[in-house]
Amino acid sequence: MATExxxxxxxxxxxxxxxxxxxxxxxxxxxxxxxxxxxxxxKATMEFEAVDEGVIGKILIEEGTEGVKVNTAIxxxxxxxxxxxxxxxxxxxxxxxxxxxxxxAARESKPAEAKAPPAPETDMTPDWPEGTKLKKQTVREAxxxxxxxxxxxxxxxxxxxxxxxxxxxxYKISQGLLDEFGAKRIIDTPITEHxxxxxxxxxxxxxxxxxxxxxxxxxxxxxxxxxxxxxAKTLYMSGGQMGAPMVFRGPNGAAARVGAQHSQDYAAWYMxxxxxxxxxxxxxxxxxxxxxxxIRDPNPVVFLENEIMYGKSFDVPDVEDYTxxxxxxxxxxxxxxxxxxxxxxxxxxxxxxxxxxxxxxxEAEVIDLRTLRPMDTASxxxxxxxxxxCVTVEEGWPQGSVGNYISSVIMQEAFDYxxxxxxxxxxxxxxxPYAANLEKLALLTTDEVIAAVKKVTYK
Amino acid sequence: xxAKKPTKKTNASAEELKAYYKDMLLIRRFExxxxxxxxxxxxxxFCHLYIGQEAVVVGLEATAKEGDSRITxxxxxxxxxxxxxxxxxxxxxxxxxxxxxxxxxxGSMHMxxxxxxxxxxxxxxxxxxxxxxxxxxxxxYKGNDNVTFTYFGDGAANQGQVYETFNMAALWKLPVIFVxxxxxYAMGTxxxxxxxxxxxxxxxxxxxxxxxxxxxxxVLAVKDAGERAVKHARSGEGPYILEIKTYRYRGHSMSDxxxxxxxxxxxxxxxxxxxxxxxxxxxxxxxxxxxxxxxxIDKEIKQVVNDSAEFAKxxxxxxxxxxxxxxxxxEVPQEA
Numbered sequence: 153m154a155t156e157x158x159x160x161x162x163x164x165x166x167x168x169x170x171x172x173x174x175x176x177x178x179x180x181x182x183x184x185x186x187x188x189x190x191x192x193x194x195k196a197t198m199e200f201e202a203v204d205e206g207v208i209g210k211i212l213i214e215e216g217t218e219g220v221k222v223n224t225a226i227x228x229x230x231x232x233x234x235x236x237x238x239x240x241x242x243x244x245x246x247x248x249x250x251x252x253x254x255x256x257a258a259r260e261s262k263p264a265e266a267k268a269p270p271a272p273e274t275d276m277t278p279d280w281p282e283g284t285k286l287k288k289q290t291v292r293e294a295x296x297x298x299x300x301x302x303x304x305x306x307x308x309x310x311x312x313x314x315x316x317x318x319x320x321x322x323y324k325i326s327q328g329l330l331d332e333f334g335a336k337r338i339i340d341t342p343i344t345e346h347x348x349x350x351x352x353x354x355x356x357x358x359x360x361x362x363x364x365x366x367x368x369x370x371x372x373x374x375x376x377x378x379x380x381x382x383x384a385k386t387l388y389m390s391g392g393q394m395g396a397p398m399v400f401r402g403p404n405g406a407a408a409r410v411g412a413q414h415s416q417d418y419a420a421w422y423m424x425x426x427x428x429x430x431x432x433x434x435x436x437x438x439x440x441x442x443x444x445x446x447i448r449d450p451n452p453v454v455f456l457e458n459e460i461m462y463g464k465s466f467d468v469p470d471v472e473d474y475t476x477x478x479x480x481x482x483x484x485x486x487x488x489x490x491x492x493x494x495x496x497x498x499x500x501x502x503x504x505x506x507x508x509x510x511x512x513x514x515e516a517e518v519i520d521l522r523t524l525r526p527m528d529t530a531s532x533x534x535x536x537x538x539x540x541x542c543v544t545v546e547e548g549w550p551q552g553s554v555g556n557y558i559s560s561v562i563m564q565e566a567f568d569y570x571x572x573x574x575x576x577x578x579x580x581x582x583x584x585p586y587a588a589n590l591e592k593l594a595l596l597t598t599d600e601v602i603a604a605v606k607k608v609t610y611k
Numbered sequence: 612x613x614a615k616k617p618t619k620k621t622n623a624s625a626e627e628l629k630a631y632y633k634d635m636l637l638i639r640r641f642e643x644x645x646x647x648x649x650x651x652x653x654x655x656x657f658c659h660l661y662i663g664q665e666a667v668v669v670g671l672e673a674t675a676k677e678g679d680s681r682i683t684x685x686x687x688x689x690x691x692x693x694x695x696x697x698x699x700x701x702x703x704x705x706x707x708x709x710x711x712x713x714x715x716x717x718g719s720m721h722m723x724x725x726x727x728x729x730x731x732x733x734x735x736x737x738x739x740x741x742x743x744x745x746x747x748x749x750x751x752y753k754g755n756d757n758v759t760f761t762y763f764g765d766g767a768a769n770q771g772q773v774y775e776t777f778n779m780a781a782l783w784k785l786p787v788i789f790v791x792x793x794x795x796y797a798m799g800t801x802x803x804x805x806x807x808x809x810x811x812x813x814x815x816x817x818x819x820x821x822x823x824x825x826x827x828x829x830v831l832a833v834k835d836a837g838e839r840a841v842k843h844a845r846s847g848e849g850p851y852i853l854e855i856k857t858y859r860y861r862g863h864s865m866s867d868x869x870x871x872x873x874x875x876x877x878x879x880x881x882x883x884x885x886x887x888x889x890x891x892x893x894x895x896x897x898x899x900x901x902x903x904x905x906x907x908i909d910k911e912i913k914q915v916v917n918d919s920a921e922f923a924k925x926x927x928x929x930x931x932x933x934x935x936x937x938x939x940x941x942e943v944p945q946e947a
Contacts, residue, residue, distance in 0.1 A: 160650025163866035164657065184643060185860070185881065187874075196868035203647045222652055310752070336752070342782070347741050347775025354745015357730050358680070360752060381735050382742055390723035391713035392937040394730070426938050450940035 154209055154234060156225035162191060162198045169193045170218045171226060180208045188227070189215070206231050274530040275480050279437065279469075286467040294436040294468055295325050295401075295457065298443035299363060301473070303333055306361060309447055312339040312352060313365030313402075322367045323403060323462055349375030349400070353382045353452075356396040361447060366402035369418050369456065383452035384427030399446045401455035404432070405497060405547050406584055406595060408460070415584035417548035419496065422454040423524040423557070429478055430525040432456040434499035436466035438522050441476030449478070458497045479526035483535075487515035490605050491535040493558055494545035495521040498596070501577075502545045505601035514609060524554060529561045536562055540571040541608040545601055550578040572608040577601050621831050625899035631673065631830045632890045633908050635665035638689040639887060640916045641698055642861075645688065645705055648920060649865045654705045658719050661689035663860035666886035667792050668693035670833025671760055671853075674841045678755065680728040682743040683762035685720035686792075686859075687732045690762065694727045698915055702923035710926030714933060737770030739763060740789070744776045744850075747787035758844040762790045766797025768811045774818075777850070781818040784849035788840045789815070791854040792827070798863040799871040812854035822852030828884040858884070 159169065170192040176182060182202040189200050209230040213220055220226065289297075303309045310333075315322045317330040317340040330338040341348040345366060352364040366372040372379065379400055387395030406415035422430045429451055433439040439457070446453040468474070484499070485506050494502040499520050506516040517535050521527060536542050542562055544555030555576030562574055580594045605611075621628070642660045649658045661668075664686075672693040675681075683690045691701050696712065704711025704722050712722045722732040730746055733739040743761025750757040767773060768791055780787050791811050795802050808814060812822035821843065825836040833855060840851040858880045862869040869877075894900040 158651060160647075161652045162650070164655060166866075193866070195866065196870075198866075198868045199874075200650075201646075203643045222650075308752075342775075342778060344775040344778065346772045347779055350738060350741025350772060351745040351748055351776065351779060354682075354730070354742035354747075355749045355752070356745070357742065358746040358749025360749045377735060377738060378741070382733070382738055385721075386723070386731070387940055388937045389713055389717040389721035390725075390731070390937075391711075391716055392940070393713070393723050393725040395940050397940070429939075450942055 154228050154230050155204070155206075157188070157227040157229055159213070159220045159222050159224045159226050160191070160200055161222045162193050162200075163195060166193045166222060168219050168221045171213050171215055171220050172197060174211060174215045176208050178208050178211055182206060182208060182229075202229075204229060207234070209234070274528070274534050275477075276483070276531075279441065279476060279482065280471070280474070285470040287470045288465045289436045289440075289468040290463055290465050291433075291436045291439045291457070292323070292325055292462040294440035294466075295443055296327060296329065298440045299326070299447070300329060300332065302444055302447040303329070303337060306447075308359065309361040309363065310337040310339065311363045311365060312341055312348060314341055314343055314367050316340060316365050321365075323459060325457075325462070326365070345371050345374040346378070349378040350382060352398060352400075353378050353396050356383070356398040356452075357386070357394055362398045363447065364398065364400050366400065368414060368459075369402050369404040370414050370416055372400065372402070372418075379422075379428070379452070379454065380425055384425050387451070388427060395450065396452045397450045399443075399453045399455050401443075401446075402457060403459040403462070404456035405458050406579075406591075409586060409588065409591060411586045412583035417546065417579065419456060419524055419546065420548050420552055420554050420557075422456070423527075423554060425525075427452065428525060429453045429523065430456070431478070431523050432496040433522060434461070434496055434520050436464070437468045437474070438476055438482070438520075440468055441474050442478070442522060444473070444475045445478060448475075456496060461497055476522070478523045479528055480522070481528035481531040482520045482522055483517065483531070484520055485516065485518040487517040488539055489515045490541040490543060490609055491517045491519060491532065491539045492543050492545060492601065492605070493519045493521065493532055493555075495524060495554070496547070498545040498547055501596055501598045501601050504598045505605065508598070508602055509605055512611075514605060514611060516605060529558070529565070532558060532562065533565050536566045537569045540569050542570075542574045543577060543601065543604045543608060544574065545577045545596065547579050547596055550576060550581050553578050572610070575604040575608055577604050621893060623831055623834075625894070625897070627673070628890055628894055628899055629904075629908070631669050632887065632894060632905070633912065634669045634672075634693060635830065635887045635890065636909065636912050637698070637915065638665045638669070638692050640912050641692060641702070641919065642688060644916045644920050645702070646861070646865065648702075648706065648923070653924060654719065655707065656718060657685070658705065658865045659686040659863065660861045660865070661686055661859070663880070663886075664792060664794060664827065664857045665689060666830035666833050667790070667827050667855050667857050668762075670830040671790065671837045673834045674837035675758075675760065678728070678757040680730060680743075680746045680750070680757065680759040681762070682730040682739050682746060682759065683732065684736065684739055684764060684767065685732070685734050686764070687720070687722060691722060691724070691727075691729060691732075694724075694729050696724050696727055696729060698919035699922040702919040703926045706923040706926070707928065708923060708926035709929045709933075710922060715929040716933065716937065737763065737767040737772050740767065740770070740773045741776040744780045744785050744787050747780070747785040748783070751783070751786055756786070756845050758786045758788055758841055760788050760790055762792055764797065765791060765793040765795065765802050765806065765811060766800070768814070769797075769806060774814070777815060777818040777820055780850040781820050784847060786844040786847070787850045788837075788844050789820075789822075789850060789852045791852065792857055793854055794857050794859040796859070796863070796871065799867070799869075801871065810854065812852045815850075815852040820850050820852055822854065825853055825855045827855035827857030828880075828886045828889065830886055830890060
């Protein structure tokens with residue numbers, strides 16, 4: 153049966169091209185792989201090969217013709233034994249309409265109308281019931297206990313990173329773990345973030361539950377391709393067949409006097425990525441409860457800790473299995489005059505500012521987001537509807553900050569409730585300087601939070 | 612155009628040879644069809660064809676056992692067919708349809724099969740190398756004797772993470788076989804212009820990883836070398852490198868005019884070294900098969916490929932709701 157040879161699309165964007173030159177003539181026999189003609193696209197001249205065997209029965213588009221649309225019949229191919237008259241009577245195997253339109257017609261596809269699931273309702277239940285026995289614990293101890301408990305619970309959980317085993321952790325987060333779990337599960341890696349992050353993701357594909365420690369998140373820049381392209385996107389790209397259930401963790405943000413390359417807050421960066429969950433705890437109880445949740449979560453979790461917070465002590469419930477759900481903010485302080493939203497070390501400034509403001513008669517409601525993805529925007533909106541004012545507090549840079557996103561959510565969902573523009577308190581828009589005085593100037597301060605609150609409350 | 616090289620002595624049985632012939636031919640015909648569908652606008656974006664390299668995956672898959680894993684780059688159609696994935700599902704993924712392995716959400720470069728332990732299909736050059744070592748890490752951790760075939764190209768062999776991975780794979784004796792599919796061109800840059808060493812596998816020596824160069828146009832040579840590599844990795848000795856010298860007949864992707872090499876170079880390879888013609892000649896010369904037997908195989912393959920194209924054309928596009936699925940898992944994926 154004679155078939156039409158169609159003008160091919162030879163690049164992702166080609167719609168038409170020039171049929172520059174025929175290298176075969178009517179009557180020639182062609183077989184798979186033979187060059188039939190040259191076609192000029194907007195980018196290059198391409199050789200067009202035969203796919204099927206046959207005889208060129210008729211050339212329909214002469215060489216030199218410009219603007220030949222993709223899928224136009226350019227020649228007729230006859231099967232062995234067919235005579236040329238068959239070329240006049242082609243039963244076209246090619247679709248009559250442009251095939252790229254066919255699927256659209258087959259299904260009314262309006263992806264723009266497909267809606268994201270609605271935001272969840274607020275959950276205001278306390279993290280632990282009244283009367284729960286509490287113990288004082290540092291964030292460092294809480295993180296270690298969380299990992300140890302989960303490693304006891306699931307033998308597929310393991311920890312890998314630089315100095316996590318024999319050195320007992322560069323920041324002593326993994327102290328004692330090698331003794332309890334052995335070298336099979338507490339694994340010292342070479343200094344090779346790109347490589348070991350990739351091996352960690354592969355191990356998660358293979359059925360394990362890795363915890364990958366970065367000595368700091370600054371070094372994870374070497375591995376960010378695996379966090380985004382390999383870990384976050386695989387579940388989607390595989391149609392749900394496989395993903396990377398794992399935790400990437402380590403200290404994030406400024407420490408003290410370590411300069412520009414060691415002092416960056418990545419909260420806003422990772423928060424942007426669908427497929428990741430992003431956690432940034434402030435207290436020890438949250439560090440513990442969220443770490444346990446992170447290890448059990450079937451998705452890749454970015455867990456942003458803070459070196460300065462490691463040594464701070466908090467009440468932690470002294471119970472068998474303490475977990476904190478993702479996507480549930482914690483209200484540390486209720487108030488009716490202004491909503492202060494923060495997370496991680498930013499909470500230090502937020503809470504201190506709220507104390508001082510209370511002494512001046514301004515009652516701030518302080519919300520700790522705890523997880524940035526999923527983000528409990530419902531709790532923010534509910535609070536802003538009550539206070540009508542909002543200040544966000546974070547250590548990261550101002551442009552494209554977490555606070556920017558929160559501001560936009562408030563604008564869209566509670567615009568009519570606002571009595572003042574939302575102010576985003578952030579770190580200064582500079583690389584972190586080393587000099588003690590300059591570093592202090594670059595960092596966020598409690599006074600700046602207080603000033604922002606006074607501005608939005610017109611005090 | 613038959614390969615005129617004298618046939619080598621082989622221990623492979625008639626049945627094995629026929630299976631290799633069939634598997635390689637399936638990849639070739641499938642890729643030709645994919646190129647045709649691309650030309651018709653049914654396949655979009657980037658489409659990297661495997662034509663010419665068929666002996667690599669077919670030779671190595673002949674050495675794999677149940678439980679072994681494989682992972683590769685974006686030139687992945689051949690690997691999927693060779694490990695037994697359904698041509699319909701692969702082709703429908705190329706056309707971005709519901710019936711595709713990733714329900715149309717991955718495309719040519721990002722396809723997976725948990726069932727066949729095919730871990731992708733990765734679009735970032737070199738990134739699949741530590742991922743493959745990680746899959747091998749999981750097998751070693753679990754204490755089984757599975758190995759992971761980690762395929763990458765001569766271009767990827769210049770990425771830093773490949774050597775980070777060599778170091779850790781050797782240090783931890785991971786059961787991984789690094790398969791460098793050296794088709795001589797990293798997109799449009801020849802090995803001579805991009806790579807300081809003529810023998811890439813020798814770079815493994817710096818890490819204490821054994822390896823060898825292999826004639827990638829000869830499926831039997833690939834299988835022999837693959838058996839050595841598998842034996843090494845499966846017995847707990849750690850990684851092994853196979854640098855398989857192969858050749859891609861088509862451009863880097865569908866939109867590559869391939870002006871960096873001569874047509875004569877490609878034609879010479881096709882005429883003299885074609886992997887499918889080589890096996891065809893062995894089959895005929897040894898009277899393991901008649902012309903008619905092979906014609907029957909050709910016909911059968913053509914049917915399978917045409918059916919996959921029909922399936923890929925007729926499978927509907929994914930429903931709009933699919934935009935929002937598979938972003939987060941709600942439960943831990945079950946181990947395959």
